[in-house]
Amino acid sequence: MNATIASTIDGLRDDYIAAVKRLVAIPSVYQEDDSGKPFGKPIDDCLNETLKLCHELGFAIYKDHKGYYGYAEIGNGEQVIGVLGHLDVVPTGELSAWHSNPFEPEIRDGRLYGRGTQDDKGPTLAAIYAVKALLDSGVTLNKRIRFIFGTDEETLWRCIDRYLEKEEAPQCGFTPDSAFPLIHAEKMLIQSWLHGDGDDLVALDCGGALNAVPEMAKYEGPLWEELAAKLDELGFDFTADDAEVVVFGKAAHSAASDTKGVNAITRLCMAMRQIGVTHPAVRFIAEQVGQDANAKEIFGPVEDVSGRLTFNVAQLAINEESSKVGIDIRVPVTFSKDNFDSDMLAVAEQYGLRYEEFDVLPSLYMPAESPVIKILMKAYQEVSGDDESLPMTSGGATYARAIPNCVAFGAIFPGRDKVEHMPNEYLIIDDMLKAMNVYANAIYQLQGVEL
Secondary structure (H helix, E strand, C coil): CCHHHHHHHHHCHHHHHHHHHHHHCCCCECCCCCCCCCCCHHHHHHHHHHHHHHHHCCCEEEECCCCCEEEEEECCCCCEEEEEEECCECCCCCHHHCCCCCCCCEEECCEEECCCCCCCHHHHHHHHHHHHHHHHCCCCCCCEEEEEEECCCCCCCHHHHHHHHHCCCCCEEEECCEECCCEEEECEEEEEEEEEECCCCCCEEEECCCCECCCEEEEECCCHHHHHHHHHHHCCCEEEECCEEEEECECCEHHHCCCCCECHHHHHHHHHHHCCCCCHHHHHHHHHHCCCCCCHHHHCCCEECCEECEEEEEEEEECCCEEEEEEEEEECCCCCHHHHHHHHHHHHHHCCCEEEEEEEECCEECCCCCHHHHHHHHHHHHHHCCCCCCCEEECCCCHHHHCCCEEECCEECCCCCCCCCCCCCEEEHHHHHHHHHHHHHHHHHHCCCCC
């Protein structure tokens, strides 16, 4: 890595931190409001502020007239290297679990805390400042570098779909939305609903984002004392007082629901079933899922090079008229969608539930020997000195699926915790400076390749 570029990156440290704080302070969670913006005013505000920041850094900027996406571009040439990041963030969950306000970024012990620091504002800005460092070091860009800013990544990807309808697709690129060294295979993502009848005795409204393991599930009603006794017997974490029971789990990204998450909804349903609740949605969750986030009861053991199938019960709502279960499933790359559909439909019918797909993203697989992967791996190895880590697979769904020759590339280093979607989300400042060096090296090397 060029010593001048590395020194320039060190000099951008304070500017980078200020930029991350600037964007994290905007609570860019999806909402339906009367602003006329496709995903709510806060997300639109964050897109505007990001484009303003890029303009200050010398990039040409563009915003979709409907507000679905924006991009910032610099460099010359016909070919485009795309860097795809997203500005929307998941909800904060219970604020009591945070040690500081998630939208008032705070530095503690070399870490910058706040919602979106790791997913994905901090890494996206690291890539932007990497290009800034190249330019400040006198590097001439013979390809255009286009930063594409998505605003709907945590829900339905309507932003990137519109971008691809309206704009040119880069010839290659990466998304700084995962881990180093890089992800060359991503599981299929299926988000879906199970619809059923209502219940005049059991009322529940639990969960949040479909791609997050619910950390809390609350029941309020006449069964509370019996439910509390059963939860205590099962050894589950909960509180109970004055007809209200709150079950606690551990938040995590849905892709890591089987390794890092503890699902509060499934624990609540297991206890409710054991005290005699027979509502079909409760029975389905307790009997078919329980504490097995791989859902082997439904599908059997499903695992391949990309890992195991994961099954996250993210939402549960029951009222007098209807019931609804929200599910996020990550399907290994070699598992047939037809087999998945037949198993899922059969178990839904068994409980009298109607299955509805909400969103499906196909799997991604890019051979480790492909030219782009070789360049990115070389750039990572030269900066990190890590010659042992290999291209990885993931259950996460990133924008890498959106364009050809694209993979998820950083920004979390091996051995570091991935804390996206969790309370007290943070980035490690020194690591992000190191990631800037990786990104600068990668973009510099991609300049010399015919795409």
